[in-house]
Amino acid sequence: MRLSSFLLPVSKNNPQDAQIVSHRLMIRAGMIYQNTSGIYSYLPLAQRVIQKLDHIIETGLNKIGCQRITMPTIQPASLWIESGRYGDYGKEMLKFEDRHDRPLVYGPTHEEVVTDIARAYIKSYRQLPKILYQIHWKFRDEIRPRFGVMRGREFLMKDAYSFDETEQGARHTYEKMFNAYLDIFKMMGLNVIPLKADPGPIGGDLSHEFHVLADTGESELYYDEAFHELQPQDMTMEKLTQLYAVADDQHDPYQCSIPKERLKSRRGIEVGHIFYFGDKYTKSMNMITVNSKGEPIHPQMGSYGIGVTRLLGAIIESSHDAQGIIWPKEVTPFQVGLINLKEDHKVKADELYHHLLDHHLSCLYDDTDEGIGKKFSTMDLIGLPLQIIIGDRIQENLVEIKIRHTGDRHIMSMTDAVKFVEDFYM
RNA sequence: CGGGAUGUAGCGCAGCCUGGUAGCGCACCUGUUUUGGGUACAGGGGGUCGGAGGUUCGAAUCCUCUCGUCCCGACCA
Numbered sequence: 108m109r110l111s112s113f114l115l116p117v118s119k120n121n122p123q124d125a126q127i128v129s130h131r132l133m134i135r136a137g138m139i140y141q142n143t144s145g146i147y148s149y150l151p152l153a154q155r156v157i158q159k160l161d162h163i164i165e166t167g168l169n170k171i172g173c174q175r176i177t178m179p180t181i182q183p184a185s186l187w188i189e190s191g192r193y194g195d196y197g198k199e200m201l202k203f204e205d206r207h208d209r210p211l212v213y214g215p216t217h218e219e220v221v222t223d224i225a226r227a228y229i230k231s232y233r234q235l236p237k238i239l240y241q242i243h244w245k246f247r248d249e250i251r252p253r254f255g256v257m258r259g260r261e262f263l264m265k266d267a268y269s270f271d272e273t274e275q276g277a278r279h280t281y282e283k284m285f286n287a288y289l290d291i292f293k294m295m296g297l298n299v300i301p302l303k304a305d306p307g308p309i310g311g312d313l314s315h316e317f318h319v320l321a322d323t324g325e326s327e328l329y330y331d332e333a334f335h336e337l338q339p340q341d342m343t344m345e346k347l348t349q350l351y352a353v354a355d356d357q358h359d360p361y362q363c364s365i366p367k368e369r370l371k372s373r374r375g376i377e378v379g380h381i382f383y384f385g386d387k388y389t390k391s392m393n394m395i396t397v398n399s400k401g402e403p404i405h406p407q408m409g410s411y412g413i414g415v416t417r418l419l420g421a422i423i424e425s426s427h428d429a430q431g432i433i434w435p436k437e438v439t440p441f442q443v444g445l446i447n448l449k450e451d452h453k454v455k456a457d458e459l460y461h462h463l464l465d466h467h468l469s470c471l472y473d474d475t476d477e478g479i480g481k482k483f484s485t486m487d488l489i490g491l492p493l494q495i496i497i498g499d500r501i502q503e504n505l506v507e508i509k510i511r512h513t514g515d516r517h518i519m520s521m522t523d524a525v526k527f528v529e530d531f532y533m
Numbered sequence: 534c535g536g537g538a539u540g541u542a543g544c545g546c547a548g549c550c551u552g553g554u555a556g557c558g559c560a561c562c563u564g565u566u567u568u569g570g571g572u573a574c575a576g577g578g579g580g581u582c583g584g585a586g587g588u589u590c591g592a593a594u595c596c597u598c599u600c601g602u603c604c605c606g607a608c609c610a
Contacts, residue, residue, distance in 0.1 A: 116543085116544095118543090118544060118545090118559085118560080119544085119545090119559060119560085119571070120544050120545040120546095120558095120559065120560090121544095121545080122544075122545085123539090123544090123545070123546095123602095123603080124602065124603050124604095125603090126603080126604070134544095141602090143601085143602090144601085144602065144603090197608095199608085199609080216610090245610085247609075247610080249608080249609065250534080250607075250608055250609085251603095251604095251605095251606090251607095251608080253603085253604085257610095258609075258610085262610070264610065266610095316610095325609090377609095377610065378610080379610085380610060412610060413610085414610045416610095417610060448568070448569065449568065450568090477571085478567075478568075478570090478571065478572060479567095479568060479569060479570065479571090479572090480568095480569090480570045480571040480572075481570085481571045482570085482571090483569080483570045483571080484570070484571055485571085487570095496569080498568095498569060499568095499569085507569095
C-alpha cells in the first residue's frame with residue numbers, strides 16, 4: 108500500500124478527550140474516529156489489525172471443530188422474555204420498536220438467539236456436541252463509556268456457544284475451549300493469565316477470565332509467579348488451573364494457598380471470558396434433545412467470549428513506547444514500512460516495494476514528499492515491527508532495516524532486506 | 534445517576550474577568566528552500582465562537598435554558 112493513497116490521518120497533537128495511552132495512540136495513529144460517546148469507526152489501519160485478529164481466532168476455533176455463523180445484531184425482545192433476562196439485563200440493553208411496534212433489542216450478547224437456532228435443529232444427541240461462534244458487533248449501553256475502544260458501547264466480539272449432551276461432556280468442551288484460547292492468544296503474540304472468575308449474571312459454576320498484563324489495566328490481579336516460568340507444554344487448562352490466579356475482587360489473602368513471596372500482583376486487561384452454565388437457557392427456552400437412552404434432556408451449554416476491538420486497545424497498552432505503538436509481529440497491520448528519503452531514489456524504492464509484494468509481504472510504502480523527520484516519526488508512531496529506509500547508501504545498493512522494538516539498525520543489500528523480512532515473519 | 538470539568542478552524546489552544554462583529558501553533562493550498570529525525574521563508578484558504586432565548590446601541594465575552602463530550606464514583610467484555 109502506498110501511503111500517498113492510504114487514509115492514515117496521523118496527528119502530532121494529543122486529543123483532549125483521550126486519557127489513556129492506547130486511546131491516544133489509536134487516535135494519533137489514525138486508527139479510529141469517534142462518532143459519538145463509546146461508538147467508533149475503525150479506519151484502514153485498525154481494520155487491518157481487526158482482520159488479523161479475526162483470522163487468528165477463526166483458525167484457532169476451526170481447529171477444534173467450532174463452526175462459524177453470523178447471527179443478527181438486532182433481536183426480538185420475545186427471546187429475552189422467554190429466557191427471563193428481559194427485565195434482568197437492565198438499561199445496558201438497548202431496546203426499541205420497529206414500525207409495527209414490535210419490541211426489539213440490539214443484542215448485548217447472543218445466548219438467546221443461538222439457543223433459538225439450536226432448539227430448532229438439534230434434536231438428537233447424535234448431533235452433539237456442537238460449538239457455534241460468530242465474530243460480530245454487539246451493543247451495551249454502558250453507564251459511562253471510557254478508555255476508547257477498551258470500554259466502548261459498540262464493540263466487536265467473538266462469541267462462541269457450546270451444546271453438549273451431558274455435564275461431563277460440557278466440562279470437556281470447556282477445557283477444549285480453554286486450551287484453544289491459550290492457543291489463540293499465543294498466535295496473537297500475547298501472554299495472558301487465566302483467572303478463576305465469578306460467573307456473574309450469566310450464571311453457572313465454572314468460569315475463567317483471560318487477562319493481558321498492562322500497567323494501566325482495569326483490575327488488579329494476584330497470581331503465582333510460576334506463571335512467568337511456564338514451559339510451552341505447561342500451557343494447558345489442567346496445569347494452569349492448579350496455579351493461584353484471581354482478580355482483586357476474588358482475592359482472599361487468608362485463602363490464598365501460595366507463600367507470600369511467590370504471590371505477584373499486577374494490573375490486567377480482560378480480553379476473554381468463558382463460562383459453563385449448564386441448562387440455564389436450554390431449560391428456560393425449552394430446548395429439548397433426545398439422549399442416547401431416548402430420554403428428553405436439556406443440553407448443557409457454555410459460552411466463550413473474546414473482545415476483539417478491546418484487544419486492539421489491550422495490545423497497545425501492553426506494547427508501546429514514547430514514540431508510539433509497537434505491534435507484535437503476529438497482528439501488525441503491515442509487515443514492513445518502506446521509507447524513501449530522497450526523490451532521487453524513487454526508482455529504487457519502487458523496485459524494492461514491488462519485490463516485497465512479489466514475496467507476498469505486506470508493505471506500507473511512504474512515497475510521499477514529506478520531510479524525513481515526519482516520515483520517521485509517522486512510521487514509529489504506527490508501530491510496524493520493521494522499517495526499511497532508503498537513503499544515500501542506495502547508490503551502493505544498500506538499504507537500512509530498523510527493528511522498531513529494539514531500535515537496532517542493519518545495513519544490507521535490497522535482496523537481503525527482502526530475505527530479512529521474510530525470515531523475521533517465518 | 535451523584536460529584537467535577539469543558540465546548541472558539543480538521544487537531545491542540547488563547548481571547549471571556551474589565552462587551553465594540555476572532556487570534557496563535559500544527560494540519561491544509563501555492564512558490565522557493567531543505568534532505569538521516571516533525572527544515573526554513575513568503576503568500577493563501579478555512580471558523581461568527583455547541584444550540585436556543587434574553588440583557589444591551591452592540592454579545593465569543595453578561596444572564597437563563599438546553600445539547601454534546603470528558604474525568605472521578607456505582608457498573609461492566
